[in-house]
């Protein structure tokens with residue numbers, strides 16, 4: 558398991574470095590369509606690797622549940638960028654470049670609030686499905702926001718934006734956050750009734 562974690566950590570680092578090069582510095586970077594597609598792919602790949610690294614710890618779910626959760630995290634990591642279209646009120650890529658403000662899915666405070674509500678709810682109801690969903694959302698938005706923070710900082714409404722993160726700092730965060738969240742998952746896990754576990758297995 559340790560070797561897997563080392564390989565995954567290196568893969569996250571390599572994906573971020575190669576991904577940034579392909580998105581911003583390759584010969585196709587001037588194409589908006591290429592950049593949008595490549596950027597989404599890099600976000601999805603990092604979300605995927607983060608979820609796999611998370612599950613390389615002693616999380617204790619069935620293989621099927623892990624697969625569904627990894628797929629969910631991968632999709633959300635990439636889907637966060639749909640708020641560019643919402644902010645631009647247009648599906649044309651050209652209109653996106655004119656938009657100065659960021660959409661709500663890029664607001665880190667929004668996700669922290671949502672996560673806190675879901676965590677409290679999962680503890681009150683002892684719903685393991687909501688608890689794991691909260692961690693998948695957390696992995697998705699942190700990996701996406703931290704990577705975007707290299708260009709624009711984190712948006713911590715109502716306090717404004719942090720300065721942009723340096724390349725090495727953001728990649729370092731991407732590499733360690735999945736393990737930190739896995740540790741938090743284990744120590745904060747609610748005591749679950751047997752019935753709730755059965756319910757979880759039937760839907761995930």
Ligand SMILES: [Zn+2]
Nearest residue numbers: 637638701705
């Ligand atoms: Zn983004």
